[in-house]
Amino acid sequence: MNWPEKVTIKEVGPRDGLQNEKAIIPTQRKIDWIDQLSETGLTYIEATSFVNPKWIPQLGDALEVGKGIKRNPTITYAALVPNRRGLESALEASMDEISVFMSASETHNLKNINKSISDTFPVLKEVIDTATGIRKPVRGYVSTVFGCPYEGSIDIEQIFRVCDQLFEYGINELSLGDTIGVASPRQVEEFLEQAVKRYDKSLLALHFHDTRGMALANVLKSLDYGITTFDSALGGLGGCPYAPGASGNVATDDLVHMLHNMGIVTGIDAEKLIKSASMMQSCLEKPLPSHQMAIYNAQ
Template structure:
């Protein structure tokens, strides 16, 4: 397949990067950083996560960050939302897009969300429905697509089960995550060969971690399948 003429980079560092930092960054520093990112030519910034501070204290100031950043009208400002309560705060902060998340791995989902995959579906459906009713677009994240730290490789049918359900609920885009950075170009090749037959390639994004230095190679392989949207984190954060 011919490579796309251009790609879209979605910057998720203010959320995916900072949530893994041990030191809590002052709110004003976060706002200044996002404001600087807004001047780089990006069209999309995931600014924060409205997860309970008990679970991610680094992002406990999500509402203040969402309200404090200078909005560039050419940029979509998004936030990760775990449930209806988080959505209410995200709407109060007037985030442009709502992101929901879950894992393709049952064990990872239990450890990350404290729910089974089946129990996670209705929670996300409620968020997706309410977000769309509020005029927001919705992005979905599926973690551990290319490997789980607890279960190892995940059966592709299990991955598609999760993806199918999220698309059925009406998400606009799905980001497929190499959560622990174990993917290889060969694995990406095998997965995308089936995925692009099942889903519109324009509704798919790839989220690679550079744990083993393979992220760029995996991006190049994804381009072979016409994928043109990729997540990034400034400085490799997260």
């Protein structure tokens, strides 16, 4: 197989990983965790989300977290924002990159954002225009690319319509999400067969959840299509509040283990990663679901 020499892993644990945790984690513990993650060799950390605290109480301290973390100059610290107000707070926190989000599924978009897809576009355009106007890079997330908990399979042309619009607005990268973890390698293959012909593959990232234990297999298939950027959450943390039954993201520690054993460079120190996972595991007072942490906990 013509696998890449290097893969970029984007750590989304502090945002996507923690947003589904019911027990509110103290702000300082979040800051300490991000600071520890900053010493693992990661080059990208999605630190928080500037959404209304009523939606996701866990991330209600976004401004304090953004201002409190120690910035490693080799790392991009990103934040998810839903609208202009969220962007203003993200800029106040000096976030390096702005992420906008929407769904390819009309129903999921309504439940997640409380807007139709067509009504979401102008809101995101304002965020993207404002951010790019001050030279802040913007990343786009599209959820439910491989299946929706309410609508099932989403027509690929509908997915591409959403992606096309975000690229037209000026995003720098697009993260394609398997929000409920239903994708199989064959489905990933069928999707990427068309996607890499339509878009520059260097601008695409894949965001797999491991609900059915297929995330690493789907990463492997994505590598075959030249995808070299993947989102993951340390320890397999995560889930989606608006996708019932969705379990955590593909685990950063499991992903690093697989890639390193394939001879693919990530730049990440696996031992430091496990120590960082152990820190959050202690904070949550429960075992993290990744395979690497199961091995660690058994020792």
